[in-house]
Amino acid sequence: MHWITPDLYAAFEAEGTNAHRLFTGPHVWVERLGADVLISYKTEAARAAAIDGLHAWEEQTGFRSRRVFARFLPRQNPERVAPVLLSGDASLAFHGEITERGVRFGIDFGAGYSAGFFLDQRANRAFVQARAPKRLLNTFAYTCSFSVVAALAGAQTVSVDLSKKSLDRGRANFLLNGLSLEGHRFFADDVMDVFPRLERRGERFNAIILDPPTFSRGNRGRLWRVEEHLEELLAAALSVADAGASILISTNCTRLDRRALERAGRFALKTARRGGDFHQEPPLPDFPPGEGAQTLWLDVR
Template sequence: MEQTNAHRLFSSGLAWIERFGGDWLLSYQEETALDRVREEIPAFQQATGVLSSRLFGRFVPVQNVERSAPVLLDGDAGAGLETVVEEGGVRYGMDFGAGYSAGLFLDQRANRAFLRRMSPKKVLNTFAYTCSFSVVAALAGAQTTSVDLSRKSLDRGRSNFTLNGLNPVPDAGHRFYAEDTFDLLPRLARKGERFDAVILDPPTFSRGNKGRKFQVEQHLGDLLALALEVATPGAKILLSTNCSRMTRKNMELLARGVLRSRRQSADFRSEPELEDIPAELAAKTLWICLKS
């Protein structure tokens, strides 16, 4: 098993590299950028002593629907595509054959660390993907509720719990819902469930159950309003987006509007930018710290 933090190594214009243990993933938006970064790799390895055993490449299309799984560019083609990486002592399963994303979003590292330091009691992780936020919260002692449309992603989330010695079952305080966040949130609210941390990290666009369309610029405010219904006084809510047309400032203005309409108030904070991830490649994120 790899004993290393996973982090982005360097970027060059329209291509960048992320490191997942011994595996590197090169993402490129143009073929020419791919060639340029590949040329830089030997010098980078020599200068840093950071070596890769395999290099995967993936094209980053403008349209999400055209996304495809990474392909092996260099290294042992016979080795398994599933590995385990470690970040801050927490283990995550990777799968380079599972689709466009291999299992862990590196740009959320500081937010995962913040959630863990916060030691919440009850966490709601919406759009949970492989449940990395739930895992760090559970390690800090929280009960967790993870929701995602993809049953497969939640199965990988359960495996991430197990990898970290956590029991991913309701009796141990960990629930997993394979459904639309927009269906689950009102149901939890009606049942009177409340959470002291809520993660809202939706994709830019998705089609949910019953063909329901989600477009982050149009619907992030509605999502936040639903989340506020299940938030305890003093709860912390993470708003996050990769949408290139949204900024952290936009998100704060939107959040202020939603809070004002509900006569609620909050402080806002963001984790400092990560030194190994260029800001233009990272998700825009904002913690809304509700006043009690």
């Protein structure tokens, strides 16, 4: 529970990353998103303390936030609202961009609860880029950050998300990085309907991203609950996984820990009569243990 050190801030700057956590507390966290700062809070007192802390941290590091946004963290998803501007120039556009290891991504504080980029997948994005898969399947793709880093490493990509708007932002992220859209497909569809089609067509992938929400409604009102459907999702992923494929299993559901993800992975492997190993990427230096998504890689043999 502390602000990141000036050394860590300098290390992020040096590697071309300007999107990272600044502070994590009991009822609040603070993120830097390019020139702006976003405070996510559960109580007014925690928000006020974070603002004081931010001023002190800025004195230490020389960073000066252009604007400070804040968003309330409700208990229930339907109560989620977009961030509000607390300080800074109100005439500036709500959209902008951030960089992660030099890769550019669009953000938009006016787009709703999430600005368009999840910081806690940084190490997994770096893994994908270093692994340089030939073919990546990015399910629950949102703004396609995994597809962009894979494409930069030479992959052909398939991105699937129910939200056409999010996929449009994904395409914009490709263009921001000078990537052509040739060799990249974007399906605005339910992941569980897309898997059987890919399998039937004989499409196979070397890397597959599974980062589903805890709860959602898909095509024809179909209910998605990660606790109930994770094994089914893993089985579907294995049906299109090439030998040697890496599958990311990721969740924000607090009832599923790393061991539960591994159990689901082992069950799916056994059912599909495939072998595999599990690994995790190193923890992020700006996230305290237990913060952010639970993630695990299944390396299929």
